[in-house]
Amino acid sequence: MVAAKSDRPAGRRPTVRQVAERAGVSHQTVSRFLRGDPGMKPATVERLREAVDALGYRPDLTARSLRTGRSGVLTAMLPSPVTAFPTPVLAAAAEVAHEHGYFMEVAVVAGGSRERAGRAAELLASGRSEGVLFLGDLPDGGVPSGGDRGALVVFDHFDDQLRGVGQLADATPVAEAVAHLASLGHRRFLHLAGPQQWASARARRKAYLETIERLAPDYPGLASAGVVPGTWSADSGYDGVAQLPADAAFTAVIAANDLVAMGAIRALGERGLSVPSDVSIVGWDDQEMGRYSTPSLSTVVVDREAQGRLAMRRLVALVRGEQAGGSTGLLNRLVWRESVGPAPART
Amino acid sequence: MVAAKSDRPAGRRPTVRQVAERAGVSHQTVSRFLRGDPGMKPATVERLREAVDALGYRPDLTARSLRTGRSGVLTAMLPSPVTAFPTPVLAAAAEVAHEHGYFMEVAVVAGGSRERAGRAAELLASGRSEGVLFLGDLPDGGVPSGGDRGALVVFDHFDDQLRGVGQLADATPVAEAVAHLASLGHRRFLHLAGPQQWASARARRKAYLETIERLAPDYPGLASAGVVPGTWSADSGYDGVAQLPADAAFTAVIAANDLVAMGAIRALGERGLSVPSDVSIVGWDDQEMGRYSTPSLSTVVVDREAQGRLAMRRLVALVRGEQAGGSTGLLNRLVWRESVGPAPART
DNA sequence: GTCTCGTTAGTGATCGATCACTTTTTTGAA
DNA sequence: TTCAAAAAAGTGATCGATCACTAACGAGAC
The missing domain is CATH 3.40.50.2300 (Response regulator)
Incomplete structure (x- = not known):
């Protein structure tokens, strides 16, 4: 294991205003540039690009979240102890989350599914997370509600799609x-x-x-x-x-x-x-x-990755208020290997 | 899979000021209460507790982060495609992170270790994450620097502790x-x-x-x-x-x-x-x-969980500027089973 | 009874970005 | 050339909490 900590005193990161000053525009124009506003003069865009590069500016996501009210975080909630929940599911889910501009956070909650449900509600209520992917067995009391706000997708270990697709994939x-x-x-x-x-x-x-x-x-x-x-x-x-x-x-x-x-x-x-x-x-x-x-x-x-992708796509759609996309193509496929053979002759 | 989205319009969450108003104190007193300031009259504390409960108040972590400058997020960075990285490592790491008041976020980065290093630097620079746990093989160019700020711990799949402990655990x-x-x-x-x-x-x-x-x-x-x-x-x-x-x-x-x-x-x-x-x-x-x-x-x-815990403990210590805790106790242990036996007689 | 000091609570500024609204500049037709 | 409308950019408020100060209060010493 290798550990490293930068020791540069980090003379505070640049902000929109500093970028604005350097580019000779207002802070709001910088904001527009960052959000990719189409209605901007090419010359202005160019100057901003230069300023951002020169200063090494990166938007402060926390400040952005505060203002927009969207944290950009989705949470994957795992039971603890973890019953060898396959990493590919998590990884695929995280990847999809990123593709859609979200961060995926992992929460490991000890205790039963009830505790997890409580934690999920709390996370959503705190505004920390916009949606929860609930991994593991179902809570006793059925599906937990999303609480005041936020969305929630429950993903049973081996997704049976009982409800989502109306087909008994299992x-x-x-x-x-x-x-x-x-x-x-x-x-x-x-x-x-x-x-x-x-x-x-x-x-x-x-x-x-x-x-x-x-x-x-x-x-x-x-x-x-x-x-x-x-x-x-x-x-x-x-x-x-x-x-x-x-x-x-x-x-x-x-x-x-x-x-x-x-x-x-x-x-x-x-x-x-x-x-x-x-x-x-x-x-x-x-x-x-x-x-x-x-x-x-x-x-x-x-197909674990497909499962993870599907689950996260659903969550993203739900969080955005869109219709959960249809095509799943999650066909579990039997393969026959040596452990199966003809029945032995009757004795 | 089950999906649920709350439809309650959620008439905006209460803030410190509303709690303050209800308890008849100033917003700052509420802030003190939340942070567990010891110097408060029991009567005040009691009124605040009541107000928080009644309003169902939860602090807005985003706002807090903005002010304090600490995001409270540590990132576990995985390579993609994931080579079956064991979930217990991740889960244990996440658990430790939570114990110390951090959230653990998972980032899956496609491409080589170089891309991951770049992404790590970017995450740290953006202030989004305070530290990165770098999982997977080492980047070609050696350990990436933490950049302007933030800490970074590299965790090789099967932690060899070459450096951290100075012992060849592998x-x-x-x-x-x-x-x-x-x-x-x-x-x-x-x-x-x-x-x-x-x-x-x-x-x-x-x-x-x-x-x-x-x-x-x-x-x-x-x-x-x-x-x-x-x-x-x-x-x-x-x-x-x-x-x-x-x-x-x-x-x-x-x-x-x-x-x-x-x-x-x-x-x-x-x-x-x-x-x-x-x-x-x-x-x-x-x-x-x-x-x-x-x-x-x-x-x-x-002991995968021990590995995950150790790695995250190091990261937390590093982020906090403390000395990385000592005791590891990560003894890999051999077990002899049927696949090993005496050498066959020479032919 | 007053004065000092420690305890407890309040005021306003601030973090860094975006939103709503206003102002300036540009465009194009009359 | 003029003027209305569209395009581009600017101004100040705001999100919700904490920080740095300041103010009020109460207890004990003289």
Whole structure:
């Protein structure tokens, strides 16, 4: 780590008035120049440009905010401890914010979703932030209100788009996965579910159960051997399988995510079941490691950057009072790798 | 995703003067109250507390910043595209920033480290940010100066603390790993190096070569079979091994990180070499998946949150002109798992 | 009873930019 | 050449808090 602090005494930064003086115009003209007012003489513009360059002038954003009432700040709010929330989501969101002239601030709030909601309201009320991107599980009391002012977008870890687009982006791949596995001969399924305070985990659980029910007529014997509650962690997958009764019978597993899948695979191995010859398993996230592990993980490819971009675009639109832009193109895509194979012959 | 925008017209927020009027004092007294001035009559304090509560007053942080000259903002600067920079680092940093009364803003800058350096200077110059935490590889031209004002802390992905603490936090585990593997009988080593613009990658490469040289007298035959340049990705590990000449002989691999290790394991498998019976391999990061993969990965446990906290503490200290606090306790720790075993019997 | 000193609160200026409004300059047609 | 209208630039107030001073108050010493 390297640390550096300038020791130049910094003889105070130049202001609009100093630029104005140098360019021989009024401070207001400088302001116009800075804001890119079209109605200015080229000669004036040129002189101002020179003055700004010469003085190394940079507008004071704080002063501007005070006057305009817009802070230009949007906040991404994360729960603490952070459950490995992927940086690409944050980074993409920050990038979009910048593109639209906003700064993205990160707030990490300890405690439950309720505390986060309170903090969000406070941030908005303080004028510090114009909008909040609420990352993590949903607050118990539903969506927090934006308070007196400001906008708020809630982004569930794995954006299910339940409301925004009216499409079950989470449910679709689950349904597809079950169907595919059924077509491979699998009949007894197990679902290692994610934490149910997450909308996406709920959506997947629901889709899992519904799909099995829906397909049961087509595939005689198709049934769920159970839904094991858990978290997003590898431990959870391991424990979920390890704690199953010895006679639990299933050949296909839908895991909450890749970590859970990986944990489950190990627990299966310790039970003498190998993947995919005895059991097939599908994860979610397309984690880089899962592509190279043995067996490589079948999973749902999620475009994290697109998610982050989309969420921030929504927030920006909301803050500006525009209509939230439509096209999402957030298609979660299943990829089949070694962890899935045909069902073993019946014993 | 859920979006909500308050539609209450928000009849303007109360200011210090309104609070003052309601409490029957002057605006300055309100300011004192807000700043927690100790020299105030309890009765006055009580009236002010009531007024603030009744009006729902929140100080305008922008106005405060303008007057005090302190923006209260520190910036974490990330490269784009983001190379999976772990969120816990960011989150911990943000938390520390908040503890000290700062907001942490995230800036994602596309382009090389040079662009980032420029952006950092600009941020500091604009007064928008009081300090920058520079995440990612080092800029070509060395550490950027803080410019006219502001402080800057550079945080290399895997903090090597080369300078800050004067200790090779990165080198130590590498040396330990080589020594341990040598004691298990391994003699021919391979290093899958990380991108050399990262100080940590350079430090590890250096430590790898030095350690082998240092231990060679104790272990006859000990030598490096090569250093393969690469990145932090799994692809890199896979390709690095796949592209080795067919007669490359080694039994121990030091990989840049867990992803690289995982990629390498697969490539080794495709060459008919299994881990750990033919080749032992050590990663870095202790990624959750690596704990459950088969084989589970021997790796270096890194306390990401501690890294983030430390970096931000340094930045805060620097911004405040204090001495950077001492105790780091950032001990990277090796854990031995299935991917490491005794060297195979000589053929 | 007065005087001094410490405590508590008030007054007006200020941070640096933008907004609303006014004044000056330029343009173009009669 | 003149004059109205448009274009360009200027003036002073303002956003909401804090800072530097100043004023009033109350307690204790002589």
